Amino acid sequence: MASLRSSTRRRRWAATLGVTALAVSGATVLAPGAQAQAQAAMAAVSFPTHCVPPPIAGIPPIDGTTTAEITVDNATPKVGDTVTVTYKVTSPAAGNPVDIALPADIMTPTGKATLGGAQTGSINVTGPKSNPPVAGKAPFPPFSMTGTFTVTAAGSITLSPGDYNIHTSYIMELDTPCTVTNPPAPVSLTIVAGPQTVPNDRAIQLGTASGNPGDAVTVTGSKFTPGATVTLAGRSGAAETADKTTVTADSNGSFSGQLTVSTLGTTGIVAYEGGAWDSSKGAGPAAYTVIDNTPIPANSQKIGASVAAGTLSMTQAGDSVQLTSVDYGQGGNATGDLNAVTVKDFRGGPAGWSLTGKVTDFTGPAGTIGAGRLSWTPSCTTKSGSPSTCVPGSGGAVGLAGATLASTPNGAATGGEFTAGAKLSLNVPAFTAPGDYSGVLTLTLS
Template structure:
């Protein structure tokens, strides 16, 4: 278990809801909603009431939990008018706004338009906007992090139109009724690692001996089969037990089949990689009575006893890089090197799984654990019978991901060096301070 800490700086704003209040019009993602736009007090103009035509689009309609989605909010038409009392240059309008998130998760996205410098063609032909004429279309973008699986809806929220020349004036437009949903995303959950495993009180015994088995990670209350295995095939040795409220099974398995080389546990009718544990090595020691040795000879017998599977790690603190407040981005780092020693013998490989909690900072502000990704590495020391495979690069998250593993084989074992480069994606405008989480590694 290791503690990760990052100095960070863009969280989402306070949660808000968006109700589905009408059909889309025009282009996909385009809707209309009643709006009241309040011109700046200096303009001396009355409020402007009328419909806003807006369009919401995203760069990824089917994200995974932990992904960052870019949202584009286009105000196609607005009742707001030029408040300056004179012609408004075509490059003098800068918008900001909010996109409302609801469904599987709630919140809002702050979206910002590009600050215009120089004469950009913001309106047709780049012509100035006369005093009192409707303001031209604007486009704003922002990002949010997906934290929950399921359907996520996006609706346009309030927006502000800032005129930078000749005076800095703000026209604030708010919805007079709940804006309609303009875009829908379907977020998929992170792939979950199989944490089912078995531990044996003894790694060998005579035919008929009972081995005490502890199996963990199963569905509470499920019927679990504990069985012998010879490579990819099952043997005649098996017993059934019920998982307790924590998903743990305690059983005694009589091992009589001399073909048994490992023990597994599984839910359902047969072992599978999704509902079963990996194999734990077990050797049936069948005593053989030899004829008496000839006179003048001596029989020599040596026993190689199986050992254990274990790991050590360098350090318990992982310092990630800092990011700038308002910019967000990647906070990089590396986990402490992990050394895995497999001295069990037999056919069972191993898996090293990592899970990370949310990052907690000042005032309880959180960065989702799904924002942490890694690129694992694994090297087997010379002479190790097993090859080592690094886990896939990607999100770690609270559900867990594989850091490294070795396959099942006729004979396994060795010493392995495991590491990973990690990166925490920090949203823009995350409050400054230190954010900490706990990374837990499980070897089975």
Template sequence: MTARSRWPAAALGVLALAALGVPANAASPVDPGEATGAVEFPTHCLPPQEAGLPPADGPTTALVTVDDPAPEVGDTVTVTYQVTRTAAVNPLDAELPADVLTPTGKVVLGGAQTGEVTVTGPKRNGPVPGHGAFPAFTMTGTFTVTEPGEITLAPGGYTLHTSHLMELDTPCTTDPADPAPVAERLTATAVPGANTRALSLAAAAGKPGAKVRVTGAGFTPGAAVTVAGRTGAAETADKVTALADGLGVVLAELPVTDRATTAVVAYEGPAWTAERGTGPATYAVIEAAPLPPGTQKIGLTVEPGALSMTQAGEEITLTAVPYGQGGTAEGRIHTVTVKDQRGGPAGWALTGRLTDFTGPGGVRIDGAGLTWTPVCATRQGSPSTCVPGTPGPVGAEGATLASTPDASLVGGEFTVDAEVALTVPPYTAPGSYAAVLTLTLS
């Protein structure tokens, strides 16, 4: 039998091998009764690849405050996120001069209202020594209160962008299994007929011309909604229109080209009003630092590739088993080569599923009797390391042949093999038997 291989657009590989044949802690959440204030939580800070530094794991100490602890539904609340200590460091050997650091981040809402608040900070800092710890910084943002009751606020991840010699980002993420504790609380009061339109941004900052994904809620179903950039009380040149769906939700992408844009709003009607528009969501346009005199900037793009696999052969023949005695038929699958040239953070898994063996007159041998012992090798220089699957049965339910873990940057070339053994019962009818082993790469 002949194997057929195909790779869909999503880079999932399906490989059919024909015929195995036989001739016969950190911080804990704050209790509701406890006072809120400065909190400490674990963070994972990833220096830019250009720096050649290892990740920095350590605590972040932060304070979250609001300008109105007792708002009404429909009010816009300003949130301040102040980081007083971070594990992140200057990624350069050289000193960072003053005012080249732009922080952006998220504050996580919980309780009566869930979601995230985008926050940004000004480009303001003192000089930072080479590989020295970043100083304290402050970020602010706003959100619209849409639900009555107690709303909790907790610090989320943040990114430190530096503009000196080159544009570099140092993201610091929180652990979903051990998130930051609640740092602030407010109690919202219901108001009949209050405007509950709200929006959130997928990113808190971007370069001029970058598109930011916008999600709005609370709009009139089917209404035309304008999403626009804003600076103070005035609109900027950035504007798109989208339709609210049957639930009043709006999804849009806003290209932010106007360097004056400092926030994004959404509204129904010809112009923004407090009755038919959202409060502003903070956004920062990050421009590249001007080059020193006598220097030239050289740009380079590394294009991502695909996740793919190939096999060294298509048909496998197991050792013969004598009629009347049964026993173990042994063999080896053909080598599978996996190439991961995507360059992203996601690892891959190569899994297999096996059908029953079919022989003369429809006689079957249970495919669950076949086991494999996977092995894999990683080509030198590959960022990822291949991990073989656990030895054991394959069967119709499937098993893992090999995989690589998720990481900040993955990729490489890998070879995967497996020794296989099939238990054949005594007095199995003589003849040739075949099954299909399907490998899936995802």
């Protein structure tokens, strides 16, 4: 039986960011070495390998086949990001070169992974000194090695297994180097790197924080695009007012302009490049108050009120989901429902939100389940009266790279309450060894 449950509940909050995790476990799932990650084009590959036993073994080189796969911690990095690479050899071409049985924890693997496509080169990978006992002349057991590389180019980057060496430290220090016979080996993983994110350092300051209706306020800005036309606008809550003007940034990206503010409900002032507000090309809002100096009639009282902005948050109905069981020899889809996730957007600003999820590989006593075998069909409902309308993400694999569960767009007025969910399906190969497997599905709200 496959299940999705939490061994520990983890939730982090920050201003407009929430994260919740669900641990994944179950009974009949994917066999080791058979995973395929659709979003990251991940696959186990086999390739001819030439291994040279240590001279003391007195045996000739071994020409065999290595089966391996490569995974990463981030399949959609940006230029400048550091990516951790795991090179897992599930079936080494070589074995214990001597008749003496090797005890546990005396093997240290090292190797290289090969980059291709938009970025070329190699990655040094190293594994821990860890192994089960190996009988004399028996095949070496599977092992994993990890390393990192920094993304230097945007586009599709391929990763292929490369040469590796198995070092044993028992009685003597011995090495068994194995090289790819016809390099490069087949591509095991393709990731897609995006361009480097340009930080928005734009900033504005006001000459005064309040004024009477019709007063002009001085707005100064910095770090805008040199020569750009910048719109100065009043903001009443999440909506812009009719109070607008434009200025031109100088060669240093700075400006100083006067904005006449007449709208009594003005709560702030923004500045942005382009024809409409864009948080990546704008600054603000800077707080500003229009003082209502309308004379109060005789025998009257002026009553004021304010609305305080809240936060973006989420809660989930539970942290355990039980999927249906599948039978050994038949396999199929283990199905279930994601616990409902309630999103409350009480910020009162122009920004929408996005709720995404990603899942780790499923691990168990008989191997691993590829993260790409968990798929979902998202759904989302909007509570009546909410200014925004949520949109469910596209159905498909969740995977290591992640997918969108639900979102709302940016707009002049946003906010509300929403409930997101999904139909879950875990594809199980027919002859997967029975047992409990576990992984973690993490939801992130931003």
